Structures are given as C-alpha cells and as structure tokens.
Amino acid sequence: MNRFEDPSMDHRVNDILKRLERTRPTDLGAEAKMLCGDDEALLAEVLDALGTESGTVEMPVTSAPEAPDLPESNDADPDQPTVETPRNVGSRASGADHDSVEGLERIPRTGDRTRARLRRPDRIGHFQIESEIPIGRGGFGEVWEAFRVEGGFRQRVAIKIISRAVPDEKVIRRFELERQVLASLDHPDIARLIDGGEMDDGRPWLAMEFVDGVAVTTYCDRERLSIDARVKIFMKIASAVQHAHENLVVHRDIKPDNVLVTANGEPKLLDFGIAKLVNPDLGGEAGRVTQAGEGVLTPDYAAPEQFTGETIGTRADVYSLGVLLYELLTSRLPFHDEARGYINIRTAKLEKEPARPSDAVSTASIDPETAKRISASRDTGLDRIRRRLDGDLDVIILKALRREPSRRYASPRELIADLQRHLDGLPVEARPDSIGYRTTRFVARHRAGVAVSATGVVALALAALTLAAFADARASRTEADLASSRAETQTARAETSETIRAALAGIELQSAAKGTESLVTSLAEANRLDDADRLATAMLERIDTGLSIVPDDPDLIARRIALQLQVAKIRWQRRNPSLGDREDGARRRAEVATALAEARALHPNHPDLLFISALLELLESDALPVISRRPRLEASLELLSQAEIAANRDFPRQRSMIxxxxGDVLKREGDLNGALAAYEESHAAHSNRDGDSERDLAMVETRMASIRTLLGQNEAAKALHQRSLDRRRLLADQAAPTESARSRRDLANGHWFLAEAFAASSPATARRHVKRYLDLTFEVAWLDPLDRRGAVDDLMTAMSRASRLVSLHGGDTQPFAEVIARYRNSIVKPRLETLPDADARRLAIRADRYLSEVDLALAGEAASNDDLDLAETHLEATRRRLDRTLEIGRALLTIDSEDPELIAEIALCIAYRAEADHGNQKADPEQIETWIREARDLQSLARERPGDGPLRRKLDRQLGPPEA
Structure with missing residues (x-):
C-alpha cells in the first residue's frame, strides 16, 4: 500500500523523517528500518523520501583540482531528486555494493519499486529470491535476499548480481575479482562467500553470508559502549583486515558502512568490491599492485595516497582503520572542522594534521547538543571521555593517521598489539616522546627549583615534573592558546611543589625499580620480550632523572645497572636474534661491566652490586661456547658467595642456575660424574627454595636423567624423566592463563624426553609419548598470540625431533614414520598456513621448505634401501608442495625484496625443487637448469643485503659459494 492508497502514509513518513533528522547518512537505512518495524510499505516510502548520498565518490584525475565534489550522473533526470538506496536497508546484507564501480547509479525517487518488481529475478542458481526490492544497490551491482531451495536444507544468503544494463569488460573483471578475493578469505569477522556462478543471460553472481546487523558506529552508540569495549570491537575488525593482508588482499574502502555488527556483538567486514590482490594465481591486471586513480574512494576514510598517484598498499588500510577508530571513540571525523566536499577533504589530508581525538571531544570544540549526544552514547561525561583519550589512545590513533605511509603502523597487527598494550597498562610503541625524555628536559631547565637531597622524593616528584613539562610543551602549540597554556604551566608547577612536599614520605624510586625488575623478568619468562624491553627502558629513563638529582646514591645506581643487565639479556636471548640484536647485546653487556667497575670502586662491598656482578658473569658465560664457560661460571659462583655474605642471606635460585x-659444562667436558654432582647440588638448592621452584626442579631432573642414561643407568633415567614429567603436568594444570603456553610447552618436552628414553626398549610407549608431544606442541601454537614465530619454531623442532627418532631407532621404523607423516600432512601444514600472524605467509613458506628437507632426506634413505617407489612418493610430495609455495614466495618478493633471510628461504625452496627432479626421467633438464640459475641469482641478491643469517649460510652449503 502506498501513499496514494493510504492517505495517512504521508503523515507517517513525515513523522519518521523528522525523527531521522540528526541521523548519520550512512546509518539512515538501519534507523529507518528500526522506526518502521515490520511495515515494509512504510519503509519503502521513507527510503524514497530520504534522498541521501552515501559519501562515496569516484576517484577524480589528480591533475584536475577543479573536479566537482561528487561525480555527476549521466543517467538521472537533473530535475528529479535522486537517492542511492542505503546499504543497510532491512536486514543489512553483506557485500551490498554501493561504490565499487566508476560513478554511482542514481535511482529516481518515484516508481523505483515498480521497476524493481518488474526486473526481480525469481531464482538464481540454487537460491530463491524472496525480497521484493534489492536490499542494496551500487553502480553496477544489486543485492537480493534469497534462500537456498536445494540440497535438503534452508540457508539465508545475500545474492549479488551485475545490473541488467550491459556491463563492460572492466566491470565484469572487477566483479570476478571480488569473487576471487572473497574465495581466498576465511575469517570469523569477514562475511564469507557461499556460492557463485552465471545467470542464464551470462551475468555473474555470487552468494554471500547474510549479515543481519547495523553499522559499527550505530551499534556502539546504541549499546552505549565504553571506550575499552569500542577498542575491543575495533581490534576484531583490524584482525579481519590483517587476515586479508596475509592473503595479499588490500580492502581500500574500510568505513562504518562496510563493517556491520550483529545482534550478538560480532563485527563483520564487508564489501571487497574495490579490493585488490597481489596474487600470482590471478595474473594480468588483477594481480598488479594497486595504483591510485584506478577506482572509487570514500574521501573521509581514504588514505592520502589514494588521492594522489602513489602506490596503494596495505598501509592505506591502516590509515582507514585509524579513521574508523577515531570515529568510534569520538563520534567525529579526524578533519571534522574542515568544510565537506572532495576537494576540501583532499586538501586537508595532503596538507594538514588531524586534530587529536581528545581535542575533538573537548567542550570548547563542539556545541552543547553534540556534546550531550556523545556523552549519552557512552553513558559518561565528556570530560571523562577526553581524559580517557588523552595520552596513549591519542598517539596510537595519530600514528595510524600519519600522512606518510612509512610512518604509520606497518600492519594492522602492529596497531592491534599497541592497543592491547594500552589495555594491559603497558607502554605503547606509538608514544613520540618518553616520560623520561620530557622529565629530563624539565629538570635540566629547572634544576635549582627541583633539587632534593633524598632519593625518597623522586618517585612521586617525577610524575609532577612530567605534568609541568607537558604543560611547557603545550604552551607553544598555538598563538591563540598561549595565554591559557601559560596559566596551565604555572598551575602545573605549583602542583609540582605541593607534590614534592607530599612525596617526602612517599615510596622510593628504587622500590619502584625493583618492582619493574620483577615484572620485566615475568614478561621475559613469558616470552614477551618486546614488552619487557620497553618497560625496562622506560624505567631506566626514570632512574636517570633521579640520578640527575642524587647522582651518588648506590642503591639507585645498583637498580640502574640491574635493569641495564636485564635489557642486555633480553637483546641477547631472543629466539632468533639478528646480528644487530647480538651486537647490541654485547655492547650493552660491556656498558654494564664498565658501570659495575665504576660503582664497585666506590662501593666495593655493596651486596646488590656484588649480586649483579655475579649475574653479569653468568650472562657473559651464556655468550660463550659451552666448552669455554667454566672460568666465567666459577667467577660467578665466587661473586655470589660474596654477595650472600654481604647481604646476610642466601640466593638459592641463582646458585642453582649457576x-x-x-653441570652442562662438565658434561660437555666428559666429566659425567662431576656433571651429575653439579646437577644434584643444583637440585638440592632448588629444593630448599621457598615458592615457585617446581619448574626449575623439573628441568634439573631432566638433566640428571640424561647423565644417568649416558652412565648406562636406564631405569634410573626413566624414573627421573617420569618425576620431571609429573612436575610439568602439575604445573600445566595449575598455570595461570598468561603462563599456559610456556607450561604446556614444558609438558610437551617432558613427553619427548620420555619418548627418547623408551625408544629402544618399548616402541609402543615411545609412540604414545611422541603423539602426546606433537599434540601439545600444536596446541601451544594457538595458545601464545604474542609469540607466533616462536610457536612455529616449536613446530619445526617437533618435526625435526620426530624425524631424528625415526632415523636413530633400530628395528621397525614404520610406526614412527606413520606418526610423523600423519601429523605433517594433516596438522602441521594446515595450521601453519592459517597461523594468524603478519608473517603467516613467510612462516608457511618456512614450513614447506623444512618439510621438503624431511621428504628429500626420507627419499634418499628409501633409495639407499632400494625402495624406489617410496623414494618417488617423497619426491613427488616435495614437487607438489614447492610448486605451490614458490608462487607465493615470488609474490612476496615483489613486495619485500630487502629481507636477506626471505630471499634465502625462497632460493632454498627453488634449489630443493630442482633437486626433487634430479634423476627423474620425465623431468625437463632445461627447467632444472633454469631453477638452479634462479636460485643462484637469489643467492647473489641475498649476499648484497646486510647480515649473515643461518639461512644464507645454509643456502651457500646447498649451492656452493656464489659465482663471481
């Protein structure tokens, strides 16, 4: 029933339009649906009357600054108002395309529903169309609600088709590209592709998951979500974008309208209609790196490089994510003070800096009505929102919004990591100037005013000094704010004096430093090395400020050196330290040694300085080959004994560590009885400790068992391994969530050691432990989101150990071979390929390279046993695996050709591919030569890059020295 059949319709439509006056244009459809309820006729009339624009425009030629704010349509009647049907009509459909072609299709306001019904398809593929009109429409596509009617089950979908108007080849290619993009993605927060094909008239179509939701901004405001809750939803969205990037897809149009949130609070990323792939499987135009000027953009959310002729890469999506986060937290856009329109927005993004988010919600910058709306949508006062944004969230968002792509976060993963650090209360990467830096500058300017004779003042005084320094920095922000900023500075300095007086009875900086040392140790043990490094470095800056006031305080000096030592240890003990890490670690250890020598010259018997000296000797021993460590370890024990005397206490943990x-050194020297005695003494020291010594006891018991095995005491060794495993199992069962990954990794290793112990005497028992070891190792790969690369190292080690057990175990090797093959083919490879890390593709290549090494070795073993069929099976597996891997690897090299280890990884894969065809009568000799030449070219390229990593050395061993 329309307005001509129902005289009350006009009144009802006008009433709803009045209620929609303050609604965002992109949210009109969702709000209209909510207001209209189940009255579809009323909804249709409201939508006809809206006449809204989506804000999406085609990219104009960059050399034409006079381009209009919106492209003109050649199809619509210029005298008749037009509207692009909102994409959130009814139950919002995923993939409804409103901006993925050049120019928008304009729909006349009257008579549209009649024409829609006339051209409504009844059935597409296995799906029956049920909506009366499209639930979404763009320039070349329209989206219909449909249900599967075949296959014995009912499934609701959104079907997208090309409009009946004759499309050109570019339109068809883009549609097919979108279908290919969606087919390559599998993420819970990305609307998934369900089916696709061609209609009877040849038009392509695709069926998408039907997403019943509203724009993420609408959802957050409607639910009155807090800042933290909004950040957490955003992190899910960014994770979806990261997944797209890992599959070599750049979205290019991230905005609220393309992120729907369902009723249960799950976001869904939609609309890859203007996305681009850097994918060798597509070839041709679709595979090119995106260039500006190829399609459409949404000015408010587009990155600066999308307005110019620069290459558009993944950091364009990082920028758009920054805009989205800015809007989610402030309900405003970064350049909210600029006039609307394409030219004005383009100018602002290319020439100006966005306002800080906290300033965007300042009461001085918004009208009372807007302030009231923002406060109501977050259920808290505006001033509280501003304070919540001021600081970390300001700098995180502004880093994502930097004009130069190279200065933004390198990936959504890095943005997510910084947001998580903020939520956890840890220092964030994005902060431009550290607290220590600002504080030190203030102290240098005002030393006379803040000089204090007691270290006990420093801890609280630092915070107040920082406030004053911050006020100084703000004083020069703009001429217009100069007077008020001076007042702010004076107030801050007055508060500083009060704080210093109050701090005379406050906590000491050295106590704060000791707490930081403990937290840094915990983070390092949990393998959160970057967070540990940043926290220690930040505390060092605070201590430096304290020492500028009380330069000779021995306790503060000791705390500084202890933190220096922790940083040196972190830099040295990364899982895969680069040459730079190793050099930096060595340099820092030398700095610690110099500082200790100077401090001990003044305070020779200070217990903390003696204790730190013992730890430095222990760390220096770690940097040496095992056979050369004994003098350092003996020196460490002597210094620890002196520290125990000076402190009048024991240090059992450190004594047991040394x-x-x-014991490791004595074992290496061949002194098995001496090694056993050292281990047993260490075990006794651990047993006398209070608190958490169970893990250390388990580790020492494993070492004691290894000596018993070498001494031929196999039953005693098995008993020790079992005791160690029991401890590890107990620790894993009791572990806190933050310790779960490490404890289960320890448990996995315990099963491995028992597998080795039983390999000769009881293959069935060994097989059970190998299976449990592999199960736990794969489980750990998913438990530790902060150490995905470490998880992959564990998986590679697992495959290496299992392979070694096959080669070393006498008798029937088939049971072990079956275990390895099953886990390699059904678990290792699939899980590595889907590992959610920014380096996922590289890790998948690494896995394929390693698995190929295993297959080639097994092929050689089979051939030596005259089992040529088994040898060919392994060689064929290598060929199939590497043919796929090399396509991905070559594509990655087009993006990053500077990483020598990546280059070497791919070169090794090519060399192995050539090796797999040697001796194959069906192989093409010229192709083998081509692969060898390509591998050598990459070998030369890798050597032109700095560094000398293990893969480069392995490549040199595989191919021989590079040709001159």
Missing part, C-alpha cells in the same frame, strides 16, 4: 650451567 650450578646447572656448570
């Missing part, structure tokens, strides 16, 4: 390392 004893364990000394």
């Amino acid at each position: 004893g364990t390392d000394l």
